[in-house]
Amino acid sequence: MNNRNIIVLGCLLIPALFTGSILAIAGNLSDGVRLGLLSLPGTWLLYVAMHKPQLIWKIVAILWWCVFWTDALLRSSSWFLFKSDTDAHFIIQAIANTTLQESMEFLQFHAWSLSLGALLLISLSFGYFLGVFNVLPKLFSKGSFKSKATRYSSIFLAILALASYIIEPSRAQHPVFYWTDYFSKIQAFKDQIKTHKQVQETWQKNADNNLLSSQQAYTTQTHTLVITDSVTSQNLSVCGYERHTTPALEKYAASFQIFCNAYSPAASTISSLKMTLTEAEKSTQEQYASESMLAYAKAAGFKVYWISNQNDSYISSLFGSFVDEQVYVNHRSGRSSASLDENLLPVYQKVLKDPFPKKLIIVHFIGAHPNYQLRYPENFSKFTTETNDIVEQKLEQNDIGFWVQQQRNYYDNSIVYQDWLIDRFFKTFQNNDIADFRSFIFVSDHGNEVGHEIDFAGHSPNTKAGYQVPLVVWYDGMKDTGVDVNKAINTADLDDSMMSLMGLREKNKQYLSPNFLSEDYLFKPSENWPYWQ
Numbered sequence: 001m002n003n004r005n006i007i008v009l010g011c012l013l014i015p016a017l018f019t020g021s022i023l024a025i026a027g028n029l030s031d032g033v034r035l036g037l038l039s040l041p042g043t044w045l046l047y048v049a050m051h052k053p054q055l056i057w058k059i060v061a062i063l064w065w066c067v068f069w070t071d072a073l074l075r076s077s078s079w080f081l082f083k084s085d086t087d088a089h090f091i092i093q094a095i096a097n098t099t100l101q102e103s104m105e106f107l108q109f110h111a112w113s114l115s116l117g118a119l120l121l122i123s124l125s126f127g128y129f130l131g132v133f134n135v136l137p138k139l140f141s142k143g144s145f146k147s148k149a150t151r152y153s154s155i156f157l158a159i160l161a162l163a164s165y166i167i168e169p170s171r172a173q174h175p176v177f178y179w180t181d182y183f184s185k186i187q188a189f190k191d192q193i194k195t196h197k198q199v200q201e202t203w204q205k206n207a208d209n210n211l212l213s214s215q216q217a218y219t220t221q222t223h224t225l226v227i228t229d230s231v232t233s234q235n236l237s238v239c240g241y242e243r244h245t246t247p248a249l250e251k252y253a254a255s256f257q258i259f260c261n262a263y264s265p266a267a268s269t270i271s272s273l274k275m276t277l278t279e280a281e282k283s284t285q286e287q288y289a290s291e292s293m294l295a296y297a298k299a300a301g302f303k304v305y306w307i308s309n310q311n312d313s314y315i316s317s318l319f320g321s322f323v324d325e326q327v328y329v330n331h332r333s334g335r336s337s338a339s340l341d342e343n344l345l346p347v348y349q350k351v352l353k354d355p356f357p358k359k360l361i362i363v364h365f366i367g368a369h370p371n372y373q374l375r376y377p378e379n380f381s382k383f384t385t386e387t388n389d390i391v392e393q394k395l396e397q398n399d400i401g402f403w404v405q406q407q408r409n410y411y412d413n414s415i416v417y418q419d420w421l422i423d424r425f426f427k428t429f430q431n432n433d434i435a436d437f438r439s440f441i442f443v444s445d446h447g448n449e450v451g452h453e454i455d456f457a458g459h460s461p462n463t464k465a466g467y468q469v470p471l472v473v474w475y476d477g478m479k480d481t482g483v484d485v486n487k488a489i490n491t492a493d494l495d496d497s498m499m500s501l502m503g504l505r506e507k508n509k510q511y512l513s514p515n516f517l518s519e520d521y522l523f524k525p526s527e528n529w530p531y532w533q
Contacts, residue, residue: 008139009150011132012043019068026079034170035075039068040161050137062129069121071175083454083462087182096189097270097314105335109371193317199288200295200322203278207295210506217503218437220357221302224429225441225498227276228341228418229269229310229367230459232447233260233470235415238483242390243383245415248423249472253483259471259516262489264446265526267459267466270314272445276494277319281526293495294322294360296504303356307347308364309339315364323362325351330366338374341365341421345428352432359435360502363425367418368448370458372410376417383409400451407457411450422472439475439501443491464532473517475501488523489516 020036045061078086085091098106107114164170171177233239238249239260249258266272274280278289297304304323308316311330320326327347330339344363351361368375385406395405422442429440447469449460460466471489496513499505505513515521525531 008136009153011136012046014128015046015065015068016040016043019065019072022072022076023079026076027083028075028079028085031075031085031173032072034164034173035068035072037160037164038170038174039065040157040164042068043157046132050133058129058133062125066125067175069125071178073121075178081456082459083456087185092185092189094268096186097312099313102335109335193314195288196318196321199318202288202290203292203295203322204298206291207299210291211296211299212505212507213300213503217300218435220435221437221502222352222359222361222429222433222435223302223439223441223498223501224361224363224425225494226363226365226422226425226443227273228365228442228444229369230446230448231368231415231418231444231470232450232452232465232468233262234447234452234465234468235412235450236260236419236470239470239485242394243412245412246419248419252423252426252474254481255474257473257478257481258483259473259487259489260483260485261487262443262469262471262491263467263525263531264444264469265467265490265492265531267446267461267531269312269445272491273315273319275492276443276445278495281492291506292322293498294319294362296499296506297360297502298324300358300502300504302358302360302502303354305351305359305361306364307344307351307361309341309344309366310364311337319362335369335371335374337366339366340375340377341367341418342424345424348425349428349432352429357435360498365418365421367444368411368414370448372407372414372450372457375410375414380413380417380420382416383412385409395451398451400455404451404455404457408450411448411457426474437476439473439498441474441494441498442470442472443494444469460532462532464530467531471516487521489521490514490523490525492525493521 016036016039019039020032020034022032023035024032026032042061042064045057045064049057049061075086078084078091082091165174172181235241235243236246236249237244238246238253238258249256252258264272265275274289277294278292280287280289294304303325306320306323306326308320308326308328309330311328316326316328320328329343329347330337344365348361348363351359366375387409391408391412392405395408400408426440429438446459447465447467448458449463449465450457452465453463454460469491471491493514493516497515497517500513500515500517514524
């Protein structure tokens with residue numbers, strides 16, 4: 001094979017190499033190889049288009065590669081951003097639960113980088129096709145592909161391509177099949193929302209049939225469960241973080257139980273809530289549990305409230321629509337929402353003053369959900385680019401880039417604000433409720449990775465910070481207090497622990513419910529523990 005043959009063949013194979021290598025480099029080697037082989041017929045299209053005078057051949061060849069390149073870039077982006085395939089459960093959830101407004105906000109937020117990337121891709125594509133259709137024909141000679149080496153190489157690649165189309169796991173990676181199936185998954189997820197009414201009826205029926213109320217249960221009770229979002233205990237100074245982010249929790253350490261080693265069963269909100277508020281398990285998180293703590297509370301005569309600073313259609317459909325009263329103070333969905341969690345305080349105070357004897361109040365914060373800089377008022381900007389402390393030094397040592405360092409500053413400011421909120425909500429709770437028995441629990445649905453292990457900021461199913469969360473507990477008569485940095489807690493056991501506080505249990509249960517408030521509690525995560533590995 002002479003140099004001219006090598007140049008021609010190499011140039012024709014560049015699109016297939018690019019298609020396969022970008023996904024392989026991003027993180028999915030096997031699918032990258034499959035996609036590259038599936039794209040090989042486009043090499044033949046280029047070869048034909050070089051010699052045919054008809055414009056249609058050139059158009060077909062260009063469209064073929066545009067489809068494969070777009071597919072490769074889209075699927076690689078999820079690996080670059082989330083270290084995960086695009087069809088991962090939490091990504092399907094997010095897309096299915098994204099409104100048109102949220103999509104526009106996402107495009108606006110990333111408009112500059114998307115425009116720059118698109119311009120670069122278009123320019124490179126134009127240059128490549130211009131060269132193939134105008135320069136390569138001048139290098140080509142009739143005998144160029146008649147050498148044995150060239151023929152054997154072409155036959156070998158043709159066999160690999162044919163095998164990729166015959167073998168189903170490989171064929172499923174073809175852009176047409178892959179995205180058709182992908183949109184089917186999204187539609188199936190949307191259809192699940194329509195089943196929530198039936199799910200709720202099942203919850204209530206089972207709770208009515210299986211409820212046992214303890215004779216020691218108090219006549220008047222108020223239980224507050226504050227569920228925040230995206231807060232990892234790794235950034236709480238009360239848990240050993242180098243920055244002073246939790247002065248209020250440190251003040252309350254003698255009154256609260258503060259667990260620093262709690263773990264969410266999921267790194268995304270919906271999956272986490274389904275496993276903490278119902279009997280769902282991680283191994284079956286795509287299914288709906290037949291029992292829920294909320295239904296047992298209602299069956300026991302509790303009035304259940306859902307007050308939220310999140311505008312989420314799935315959560316409001318599954319949980320919010322089930323309770324007795326629901327209030328949403330955030331009327332703008334998406335990451336660009338700037339509604340502060342303190343906006344829930346007047347609603348919370350009003351609910352506490354409700355004379356109903358038994359109340360279960362779920363308060364849903366937006367917490368430290370990205371975008372972090374929108375999660376706190378300006379007066380909480382404690383950490384900035386001018387901050388030069390041990391945290392920034394460690395980030396530098398770990399080769400964490402400037403953008404993620406800035407995100408860490410924003411994130412820590414949001415943690416300081418969350419700490420302030422705990423103080424405000426607890427004081428409001430103490431000052432406005434006079435029930436015989438009360439409890440106050442603060443927990444995060446999941447954590448966030450902000451340069452803890454990798455140069456990335458956001459939801460992270462592949463690092464510990466994506467799961468490790470704080471759990472703060474207070475109830476009347478509590479004896480054990482203080483900060484516990486060792487005891488491992490599975491927040492999926494929250495529903496059983498809350499039911500214990502309310503004096504409720506189920507009939508004919510063959511085992512003791514996992515209650516993380518008991519001395520003999522054992523941490524029993526799902527079998528795929530650690531979740532991030």
